[in-house]
Amino acid sequence: MNLKKPFTQLAIGFISSLVFLTQPASAKAPPVNLAVDLATPVLEAEKAQKAFVKISLTGLQQNIEKLQRTPTNIAIVLDKSGSMQGNKIRHAKEAAIMAINQLGPQDVVSVVTYDTTVSVVVPATKVINKNNIASMVRQIRANGSTALFAGVSKGADELRKFISANRVNRVILLSDGLANVGPQSPSELGQLGASLAKEGISVTTIGLGLGYNEDLMTQLAGFSDGNHAFVENAQDLAKIFQSEFGDVLSVIAQEVNIEIHCINGVRPLRILGREGEVIGNKVRTRLNQLYSTQEKYLILEVEIPPSKAGQQKDIAAVQVKYNNMLNKKQEQLSGLAIARFSQSKKEVAESINKKAYEDSVEQVVNAASIKAIQLRDEGNIPAAKAALKQSADYLAEESKRVDSEKLRVQQEEVLDDATALESEADWNKNRKRLKEKQYKRAKQQSY
Amino acid sequence: MKHLSTQQKIKTILILLIALPICLLAWLSYQLQKNGQIVQAHQAQNLIETRLKAVERELTAYFEQLEIQLRSDHQALAKLPHSQSTSQVRDYLHESPLIQNIFILNSTGSLLFPPNDQASIKEKNFISQTKPIWNDPELFANLASHDETSPSTIDQSAQLEAYVSPISQKKAVASFAPSILSSGWISWFSENHHRLLFWVKDSTNRVIGFDLNRMRMLSDLINRLPDATQLHNGLNQSAIQLLNDNSSVLYQWGQYQVADNEQPLGTRYLSPPLASWKVNYFSHKHTATTSSWLSTLAGLLAFGLTLIGLGIYFYREHQREMQQAQQRVSFVNQVSHELKTPLTNIRMYAELMSEQLYEEDQQQKRYISVITSESLRLSRLIENVLNFSRAQRNAINVNKIPGVIDECVKNTIVAFEATLHNKGMLFEVNYAAEKTVYFDKGIVEQVLNNLLSNAEKYAHSGKKIHITTLLENDLCKITVQDYGPGIPSVAQIKIFEPFYRVSSKLTDGISGTGIGLSIARQLAQLHGGDLILVASDVGACFQLSINITPS
Numbered sequence: 001m002n003l004k005k006p007f008t009q010l011a012i013g014f015i016s017s018l019v020f021l022t023q024p025a026s027a028k029a030p031p032v033n034l035a036v037d038l039a040t041p042v043l044e045a046e047k048a049q050k051a052f053v054k055i056s057l058t059g060l061q062q063n064i065e066k067l068q069r070t071p072t073n074i075a076i077v078l079d080k081s082g083s084m085q086g087n088k089i090r091h092a093k094e095a096a097i098m099a100i101n102q103l104g105p106q107d108v109v110s111v112v113t114y115d116t117t118v119s120v121v122v123p124a125t126k127v128i129n130k131n132n133i134a135s136m137v138r139q140i141r142a143n144g145s146t147a148l149f150a151g152v153s154k155g156a157d158e159l160r161k162f163i164s165a166n167r168v169n170r171v172i173l174l175s176d177g178l179a180n181v182g183p184q185s186p187s188e189l190g191q192l193g194a195s196l197a198k199e200g201i202s203v204t205t206i207g208l209g210l211g212y213n214e215d216l217m218t219q220l221a222g223f224s225d226g227n228h229a230f231v232e233n234a235q236d237l238a239k240i241f242q243s244e245f246g247d248v249l250s251v252i253a254q255e256v257n258i259e260i261h262c263i264n265g266v267r268p269l270r271i272l273g274r275e276g277e278v279i280g281n282k283v284r285t286r287l288n289q290l291y292s293t294q295e296k297y298l299i300l301e302v303e304i305p306p307s308k309a310g311q312q313k314d315i316a317a318v319q320v321k322y323n324n325m326l327n328k329k330q331e332q333l334s335g336l337a338i339a340r341f342s343q344s345k346k347e348v349a350e351s352i353n354k355k356a357y358e359d360s361v362e363q364v365v366n367a368a369s370i371k372a373i374q375l376r377d378e379g380n381i382p383a384a385k386a387a388l389k390q391s392a393d394y395l396a397e398e399s400k401r402v403d404s405e406k407l408r409v410q411q412e413e414v415l416d417d418a419t420a421l422e423s424e425a426d427w428n429k430n431r432k433r434l435k436e437k438q439y440k441r442a443k444q445q446s447y
Numbered sequence: 448m449k450h451l452s453t454q455q456k457i458k459t460i461l462i463l464l465i466a467l468p469i470c471l472l473a474w475l476s477y478q479l480q481k482n483g484q485i486v487q488a489h490q491a492q493n494l495i496e497t498r499l500k501a502v503e504r505e506l507t508a509y510f511e512q513l514e515i516q517l518r519s520d521h522q523a524l525a526k527l528p529h530s531q532s533t534s535q536v537r538d539y540l541h542e543s544p545l546i547q548n549i550f551i552l553n554s555t556g557s558l559l560f561p562p563n564d565q566a567s568i569k570e571k572n573f574i575s576q577t578k579p580i581w582n583d584p585e586l587f588a589n590l591a592s593h594d595e596t597s598p599s600t601i602d603q604s605a606q607l608e609a610y611v612s613p614i615s616q617k618k619a620v621a622s623f624a625p626s627i628l629s630s631g632w633i634s635w636f637s638e639n640h641h642r643l644l645f646w647v648k649d650s651t652n653r654v655i656g657f658d659l660n661r662m663r664m665l666s667d668l669i670n671r672l673p674d675a676t677q678l679h680n681g682l683n684q685s686a687i688q689l690l691n692d693n694s695s696v697l698y699q700w701g702q703y704q705v706a707d708n709e710q711p712l713g714t715r716y717l718s719p720p721l722a723s724w725k726v727n728y729f730s731h732k733h734t735a736t737t738s739s740w741l742s743t744l745a746g747l748l749a750f751g752l753t754l755i756g757l758g759i760y761f762y763r764e765h766q767r768e769m770q771q772a773q774q775r776v777s778f779v780n781q782v783s784h785e786l787k788t789p790l791t792n793i794r795m796y797a798e799l800m801s802e803q804l805y806e807e808d809q810q811q812k813r814y815i816s817v818i819t820s821e822s823l824r825l826s827r828l829i830e831n832v833l834n835f836s837r838a839q840r841n842a843i844n845v846n847k848i849p850g851v852i853d854e855c856v857k858n859t860i861v862a863f864e865a866t867l868h869n870k871g872m873l874f875e876v877n878y879a880a881e882k883t884v885y886f887d888k889g890i891v892e893q894v895l896n897n898l899l900s901n902a903e904k905y906a907h908s909g910k911k912i913h914i915t916t917l918l919e920n921d922l923c924k925i926t927v928q929d930y931g932p933g934i935p936s937v938a939q940i941k942i943f944e945p946f947y948r949v950s951s952k953l954t955d956g957i958s959g960t961g962i963g964l965s966i967a968r969q970l971a972q973l974h975g976g977d978l979i980l981v982a983s984d985v986g987a988c989f990q991l992s993i994n995i996t997p998s
């Protein structure tokens with residue numbers, strides 16, 4: 001016993017140092033950082049005004065490789081309707097197989113295809129025999145109509161066989177055409193997405209080519225907090241699948257519920273970029289997941305009642321609950337937005353939180369850009385262009401104000417977008433590109 | 448013509464023999480097929496019904512489970528203290544994938560949730576959309592007291608349809624949730640869509656209405672239905688579609704490709720709360736029948752071919768036999784012709800000889816008379832054979848010339864007198880046809896020869912032959928009556944058939960070819976008359992009638 005003891009201690013010491021090495025701080029510090037910032041922390045006194053609160057969640061760098069990464073539960077839903085024939089289906093199959101090859105035996109995958117009917121090609125199964133799965137995927141042949149809704153439904157149903165809060169539960173939908181069997185409107189698919197989100201299932205939508213309905217695809221992804229991508233050439237599918245799986249494999253937190261309490265008479269006006277529920281002075285929203293090293297944020301526009309100079313007031317209290325995927329526990333973070341009131345305009349200008357301000361402006365412009373597309377859809381090209389011009393002016397003004405290169409670049413982008421509105425011939429493609437950009441901006445998508 | 452027509456007859460009979468069974472078989476198999484088709488169609492319809500029923504059951508089961516789930520949710524929500532209820536209900540909605548909105552009515556029918564003053568935009572929308580429902584507590588009260596056999600009330604004005612849950616459900620509920628009074632579905636219309644709302648009323652008269660996420664409900668329903676890869680469900684050659692109240696396809700499964708505007712083979716409307724939704728069954732219409740038709744047709748064809756083969760075989764056999772018979776007949780003809788000339792010579796010389804014999808050479812005379820009469824007999828036989836073959840070839844010409852029938856009869860009898868006399872037989876003749884009429888002497892002689900030689904052969908025991916002649920209008924009738932043993936009644940109809948002999952026993956010691964009467968009748972008929980057997984008490988009585996008008 002006496003002889004053994006030093007060895008044991010040594011061993012324990014060695015192991016604990018190993019643990020310390022491999023899990024830098026993660027065991028103690030939360031893997032998510034919450035920042036609640038006012039874009040303008042110092043506000044003009046004696047004046048009712050609007051302000052932007054940025055609630056930012058950043059997944060901290062985790063050494064995912066060495067850690068036990070979160071097991072995944074993925075359903076790949078492939079459109080195999082007639083329009084997918086040829087290169088498209090070939091690339092899609094290759095991309096899917098390649099993506100599945102990244103998974104390990106702890107992961108669950110299923111492959112569902114749809115045309116007029118739906119086929120569960122690979123029922124939910126642990127990724128142990130990759131060759132077997134690949135050969136089943138290779139047998140997919142394209143023809144028929146597009147039963148997108150049923151395809152997603154069956155995909156989600158496959159996920160449910162292994163659904164767990166400790167897995168990343170995701171449907172990856174690839175489509176190149178318009179849904180024409182079953183529900184086909186964006187709002188209907190959005191409703192399904194919202195319902196799936198409540199079960200912790202995200203739907204990532206990949207639109208291939210120029211034939212799909214970008215509104216449907218972004219709504220489905222948006223309401224379920226998945227990613228969205230527009231892939232013009234089938235060759236790029238592999239890259240997109242790679243990025244998507246990269247995201248999926250780096251999930252560090254799930255079921256992120258954000259509650260914002262506006263205090264001291266502050267009134268929430270709108271959430272920019274994300275869906276949320278505003279009841280009185282309470283705002284509630286949720287993210288399905290957070291990825292390591294990625295920042296996800298939402299911008300809340302609030303109306304602040306006038307205050308005297310020199311006063312300091314709490315604007316909003318933020319509470320975030322999430323499932324920590326590393327230790328499988330529910331954790332909680334809280335933050336507070338505080339504003340100071342001053343008579344000095346200079347002080348107000350100097351105090352601006354540049355990052356938060358830029359992001360707020362970006363989201364405002366993004367919202368305006370979404371409006372502009374609506375106007376364009378209604379056929380009112382001049383109004384749409386005017387809206388974008390207005391955004392450009394707004395960006396020019398704001399970029400000068402905070403001296404932001406990023407906003408200047410965006411101003412040019414918006415002007416480009418304004419010209420993109422004009423061309424009737426390229427509109428379909430441009431609209432898809434714009435929708436994708438807007439979606440990525442709003443959701444801070446990594447790819 | 449006669450010869451050809453028998454050939455044709457045989458052909459026709461053969462064709463009939465082939466065609467009739469084929470037709471019969473075809474008809475039978477058609478009937479069988481038709482019956483089979485009816486049975487098959489019936490079975491197919493039953494199968495379709497069963498499948499669609501199974502689909503309906505599956506979908507109904509979803510709602511039954513849902514009701515149980517929602518009732519237990521109701522229990523949980525109803526237990527909440529009033530102070531917490533609003534936030535707890537919101538949390539519930541936040542978590543529930545299927546329920547998007549809830550309203551709670553207190554016992555007086557006023558709205559407890561969503562709170563009118565502190566509601567989100569979504570909740571406000573919901574309040575205004577469902578106003579006709581929660582504003583009308585009668586909707587729930589009425590239903591609660593409603594007779595369960597008629598579970599639906601329709602409120603046209605508000606575009607509502609409501610159903611009380613089935614009674615079986617209620618009993619099940621009562622056992623574990625006694626506080627629940629009643630529950631049911633309301634289908635309502637908003638934003639161009641039918642939406643479903645499940646309400647539960649408890650003993651405190653509180654009503655909770657659950658507004659279903661339409662899309663999630665559809666997704667769940669689809670997930671209960673099979674996908675295209677599940678082949679074991681026997682749908683490889685068929686497809687089933689789920690259609691909503693707008694008749695647009697929501698989901699389809701099965702391997703069969705449904706064409707646009709194709710009519711379903713079966714349709715089933717779903718039970719509430721999915722009333723006005725339906726499931727359609729599609730499949731190939733005639734797969735089974737065409738193949739069985741083909742097999743029947745093949746069977747018929749094979750049968751027909753066999754029959755035709757057999758027919759051809761028999762026909763050729765027959766032809767061959769006919770040919771052989773023809774050859775035999777022509778051989779006999781040839782021989783007969785060859786025999787005729789020497790016979791004529793024999794007779795002629797015998798007669799010459801008998802004339803040159805002296806009176807005293809009685810012995811020789813007798814011998815020669817035997818030779819003469821026998822050669823006469825032989826020439827009659829040959830004449831018969833030749834006539835028969837002529838008749839077969841239709842080569843007999845009636846050559847009417849004027850003459851007296853009595854004389855002709857007398858001449859014929861003379862030739863027989865000697866032989867009959869030898870046998871102890873006598874002629875008794877009544878002549879009554881001494882007028883000159885037109886007739887073929889050869890034919891009359893031939894017929895009489897036949898009749899008389901028959902009488903000589905078969906009726907010598909009668910000792911007497913009675914002949915009468917008679918002229919009657921255009922006909923001359925000659926009756927030959929013998930008093931022999933007569934003709935047995937069974938043979939009476941057959942005696943005119945060629946080659947028929949009443950007794951063909953050689954031991955009878957009577958020779959004959961069996962064609963005599965047959966040729967006699969043919970000759971009589973050619974002469975515009977007939978030869979018939981007249982009924983008589985004793986012996987046989989033949990009556991020959993001939994037409995005596997000038998051709």
